[in-house]
Amino acid sequence: MALLSIENVCVSYDKVEAVHNVSLSIEAGQIVTVIGPNGAGKTTLMMAIIGLLKSKGRMEYLGQDLARLDVESRVGQGLCLVPEKRELFHDMSVYDNLILGSYSREDRSQVPQDLEGVFERFPRLKERRSQMAGTLSGGERQMLALGRALMSRPKLLMLDEPSLGLAPLIVREIFRTIASLRETGVSILLVEQNARAALETADYGYVIETGEIVQSGPANTLIHDEKLIAAYLGGH
Amino acid sequence: MTPDIAAILGVDGIATGAIYVLVAIGTVLIFTVTRVIFIPFGDIAAFTALTLAALDTGQVPGTIGLLVALACLATLVEVTSLVRKQAYREIPYAFLYYLVIPAAIALVVWLLIPLKPPLPVRLAMALLLILPIAPLLDRIVFRPIADGTVLLLLIVSVALHFALVGLGLLFFGPEGVRTEPLSSFHMEIAGIMLSGQTILIVVAAIVFSALLYLFFDFTLVGKSLRATAINRTGARLMGIRPARAGTVAYLLGSLMAGVSGILIAPVNTIFYDSGFLIGLKAFVGAIIGGLASYPGTAIGAIFVGILESFASFQSSAFKDVIVFSMLIPILIWRSLAALHSEEEVDE
């Protein structure tokens, strides 16, 4: 049974429909990517899955209907979104941001251990643990957003353009981290414009254009698809 | 004005200001977490004083009736909204939080009154009766319009204040009260008489501000309140419910306002409508702090207290006019400061 499956989901802003009849599913332990150009509706889809935007259609997570759960309950059930805007708590310390990531958890005794885990993964955050989140560089902010998400021990981690606005070296580091999360057993829904890096990391991919899924398949097939190469993967 | 008089007025002003600090900090807390400028905290302070006065004389305070009425109304609103959302499983919790707990508090206090409990117990009873009122009002009045603009919330808040004044007259009657001083201690420092009450007021303001600081810095719930204030969407994505953070903020703010009501009651005669001036002056203090900074708010509230004290020496009839006239230059200064920082963000 799929961890998350959505069927014929439509999302509109007022009267403009930004996502039409999108269906996709993720198995436990999988990394699935949704790639597509600017304004394709990727962020809109993520916001609908987490519950920040209203949607039509069917969404099932862990065998239950998501429509019955509000954002906070979805988070409590292990659904976690690192949004495009990061939404960090700028006037709070790195440490406080991470601790707040664990807010929805009931196993409080495991939190210090997970915090150590995040610090091991991102030593830079440990150095800056008492610094305000607002003073961090772009790459460090992305690490903090990722670390904060990991503190909730998510079952399904949704990442909205984790490489957005970052220097190439840091982008590579972020993708390495995402690939390494596979060992922890978390499932990942990865939204990217950086199609090549995303397909190299993922098991399965969907291509979304103007709100509709136009293509899908195993990531290692998509990465060799000639039409896709021409459209998104460039010559290099 | 001699230095002696100035010193006495200064001490008096700091004590008055300390009262405003307690209410103002609650105001800032509520505003940052829920975006509501909660004018009725002054009323909460006045109602606490009236409650304590009734308990002191062994009477049943009007707060019990008010609390039960609000609890019934809030339960009705909550259950209706749950039925509409088809969240039937949450209905028992709605009854527990909105009806059973407030009713239990009212019942316990009602049973304790004939036993003539000692002062510390009476203080606890007064605070217990007052604490649920603002969270219940939040459920009834503000939760349905939580996504409205700050202006809409403010207009409703002002309307709520007038409704509360009416309810105050209904439940407490028109008589003014003055409670016994909490301490008969006096001492003299450098020729200035300090009453135990003055010292108590200042110490209480410091202690409760410090406790709030510790709560914000060292507890997960405290951090979740700050997180909600800084970034609501971010907080929701962590599983923090803004409505629940709001309830905690209302409870804390009510505690601060209730304590200020207890402290002011032996110094000033309190009527059912005395809350307005307390709330408004605390609000001026909060504005000086930009409705955001707690230290700034504390300094602002003390400043208002000192200004009021000197103004009442010059002309007691015009003291409020003088204090509120100060609001105009302060608002101009604050709005200029706000403009300036917005420009910085744009760069």
Ligand SMILES: Nc1ncnc2c1ncn2[C@@H]1O[C@H](COP(=O)(O)OP(=O)(O)OP(=O)(O)O)[C@@H](O)[C@H]1O
């Ligand atoms: N708040 C909004 N109100 C109205 N329309 C919006 C809003 N946000 C996005 N849209 C529109 O919805 C469509 C999808 O936008 P969305 O942000 O989901 O795209 P995206 O794939 O995430 O793009 P990007 O790669 O730039 O992040 C776009 O046409 C956009 O203009």
Ligand SMILES: [Mg+2]
């Ligand atoms: Mg996007």
